[in-house]
Amino acid sequence: MRYPGSVRSSERLSRTALRSRTGLMLNQEARPAVKVSVSMITYNHEKFIAQAVESVLMQQTNFDYELVIGEDCSTDNTREILLEYQKKYPDKIRLFARECNVGMRQNGHLTRSACTGQYMAFLEGDDYWTDPYKLQKQVDYLDAHPECAYCCHRVAVLYDGKEDDSFGAYWPKGEQAEINGFVEVLTGACEVPNCSVMIRRELQTSMPDWFIKMPIGDYPMFCLCAQYGTVYYSSEVMAVYRRHPQGLTSSWDWSKPVLNRRLVCKHLL
Known part of the structure; x- marks a missing residue:
């Protein structure tokens, strides 16, 4: 199912979160608010980061968007590559180069906190x-459906440049409903690939203290935000989720998702 093309002025959801802007090491001045902020975190992605950045820069839109990158003190050439992109596209890219490695969870939090857009999309440096x-497409949908908290879509899965049969080459592997709610996200009936999401930024600008301590950050965030509205899923494939030996899922402790769900249930139910 493709995203509907109708557009109307967006409306804010009734519940909003407090804004947090702490702990950032900035190397770029904040700019006037844009329609969409793309939040990208990266660490040691020199083989993949150019493709990730180019896939953002190729976006064709009738609105302004920014790419906000949190580079977590990589030990390879990731930072150097990004500095070249930032010099080439100073009006589009805001680069936050960490003075020390703060870890995926904190880097993600700081990068999201630097975003200014009405909506926020996510992309890691190896996808x-x-x-x-x-x-x-996603802005058109959110503008037309103020009841929707965020939207997502199906993605292709690659492992070392080849389709990954362990995920059935696509994620989600099977069918799932177009319109979902908190229960579907919580139970996993609605799977939400991180690189597919566009969310109303106001919903995640203040996360509870327990969120930072979770073993996996994406799932709790998507559960929290699903409390504020519907979740729209499209089966249209518009991104690639990459698995590789240096990636998170290659050495994944598969007990963590189970623990994550238990902890989220404890806090939200």
Whole structure:
């Protein structure tokens, strides 16, 4: 199912979160608010980061967007590559180069906190988007559906450049409903690939203290935000989720998702 093309002025959801802007090491001045902020975190992604950045820069939109990058003190050439991109696209890219390695959870929190857009999309430095109209399609949907907290879509899965049969080459592997709610996200009936999401930024600008301590950050955030509205899922494939020997899931402790769900249930139910 493709994203509907109708557009109307967006409305804010009734419940909003407090804003937090602590702990950032900035190397770029904040700019006027844009329609969409793309939040990208990266660490030691020199083989993949250019493709990730290019997939954002290729987006065709009728609105302004920014790419906000949190580079977590990589030990390879990731930072050097990003500095070149930032010099080439100073009006589009805001680069936050950490003075020390703060870890994925904190880097993600700091990078999201630096975003200014009405909506926020996510992309890690080893994944990439494949549809040049991805941002436009998702903005059109959120503008037209103020009851929707966030939207997501199916993604292709690659392992070392080849389709990954362990995920059935796609994620989610099977069918799932278009319109979902908190229960579907909590139980996993609605799977939400991180690189597919566009969310209303106001919903995640203040997360509870327990969120930072969770073993996996994406799932709790998507559960928290699903409390504020519906979740729209499209089966259209518009991104690639990459698995590789240096990636998070290659050495994954598969007990963590189970623990994550138990902890989220403890805090939210």
